[in-house]
Amino acid sequence: MTLRTRDKMVSVDELTDDAIAGTYRLFQRKAGHRFSVDDVATAWIAARAVPEAKRVLDLGTGITSVLSMLAWKLSAATFVGIEAQEQSFALAQRNVARNALDGRVTLLHGDIRDVATLDRALADGPFDLVSGTPPYAPPGTATPSPDSQRAHARVELRGGVEVYVAAMARTLAPGGLGVVCADARRPERIEKAAGEHGLFVHARRDVVPRAPRAALFTVWTLGRVEAPFVLEPPLVVRDADGVRTAEARSMRAFFDVPERDSA
Numbered sequence: 001m002t003l004r005t006r007d008k009m010v011s012v013d014e015l016t017d018d019a020i021a022g023t024y025r026l027f028q029r030k031a032g033h034r035f036s037v038d039d040v041a042t043a044w045i046a047a048r049a050v051p052e053a054k055r056v057l058d059l060g061t062g063i064t065s066v067l068s069m070l071a072w073k074l075s076a077a078t079f080v081g082i083e084a085q086e087q088s089f090a091l092a093q094r095n096v097a098r099n100a101l102d103g104r105v106t107l108l109h110g111d112i113r114d115v116a117t118l119d120r121a122l123a124d125g126p127f128d129l130v131s132g133t134p135p136y137a138p139p140g141t142a143t144p145s146p147d148s149q150r151a152h153a154r155v156e157l158r159g160g161v162e163v164y165v166a167a168m169a170r171t172l173a174p175g176g177l178g179v180v181c182a183d184a185r186r187p188e189r190i191e192k193a194a195g196e197h198g199l200f201v202h203a204r205r206d207v208v209p210r211a212p213r214a215a216l217f218t219v220w221t222l223g224r225v226e227a228p229f230v231l232e233p234p235l236v237v238r239d240a241d242g243v244r245t246a247e248a249r250s251m252r253a254f255f256d257v258p259e260r261d262s263a
Contacts, residue, residue, distance in 0.1 A: 004112050014031065015029060016030050016045050018021055020035065020065060020069060020218065020257070021068055021071075021072035022072045022255065026068060027063070029091070029110055031147065032147060032189075033088065033150050033152075038187055038207070040069070041181065041217075041251065042066055042067075042131060042133050042219055045179055046066070046129060046179035047074060047172075049177050049179055051074070054159050055077065055127045056078070056127060056130070056131070057130075058075060058130075061083045061107070063080060063212050065133075066101060066131050067081045067092075067105065070129075070131065073254070074129075077129075078104050078106075078108070080107075080108065080119060080127075081106070082108045082112050082118075083109065084111045084154075086114070086232055088153075089109045089170060090108055108121060112158075112167045113158065113159060113163055113167075118167055120257060121171060127176055128173055128181070129176060129178075131180070132168070132178070132180040133156065133163045134180065134181070134182065135153055135154050136154070137156060138156050139156060141156060148237045152173045158193070161180060162189065162192075165190060165197055166197055168199065172224055174225070176225070177223050180222070181218065182220060184218045184232060185214075190218075190220050191224075198224065199222045199224060201220060201222055201229060202229065203229070204231055205219045205234070206234040208236045209238065210236075211236050211240045236248070248255045
């Protein structure tokens with residue numbers, strides 16, 4: 001079976017082998033869901049938010065894009081990743097093994113809406129840091145891809161940012177932080193969800209893929225304890241000429257990825 005990408009037909013099983021952080025690499029389906037700037041920005045902000053984290057949970061871990069970047073930077077931490085989509089979970093297992101992370105990473109095949117799955121993740125206690133990169137398109141607002149992996153990565157088939165915030169509220173340690181990205185056009189969704197689940201918004205950073213366009217998504221930092229809200233300046237990935245900005249380059253350099261390999 002083949003699927004059409006932007007310029008050609010490729011096998012649904014064809015994989016690429018890509019740099020993600022330092023010596024860590026990822027297998028990704030060429031015609032499937034692939035890591036992008038939302039993963040990089042979320043991991044970058046999360047790693048700097050709790051650099052001393054010892055226990056980290058990555059919700060909807062996919063192929064372990066965010067988890068792998070965090071594992072590289074937070075070398076003293078152990079990780080749990082939860083993923084429901086079958087193809088992504090299979091690749092997550094391969095990527096954990098290939099990067100010799102078996103001793104630090106536990107993968108759970110399950111749905112983050114399922115309390116029993118979250119309780120399994122909590123077997124060794126709550127988490128200092130919880131990350132997540134949910135899909136942005138509510139059902140009915142976008143046509144799902146015929147490819148299941150791509151469809152679940154884009155459309156909220158198992159819920160959107162509200163589900164992720166609810167899972168963060170259940171799994172965060174008292175002083176822990178959650179870092180999650182969401183559609184920049186609907187900030188009220190995460191603000192409402194945080195309030196409903198007893199979390200406080202600590203910081204917000206909009207991400208602009210290319211100037212002078214509007215922000216595409218926002219990375220939010222949430223916590224159980226109220227703190228002064230920080231509205232950080234927008235992160236612009238590319239300037240008006242399409243050239244990657246110095247700050248965007250610094251994100252990948254933070255994860256020890258050569259510029260030629262940057263997403």
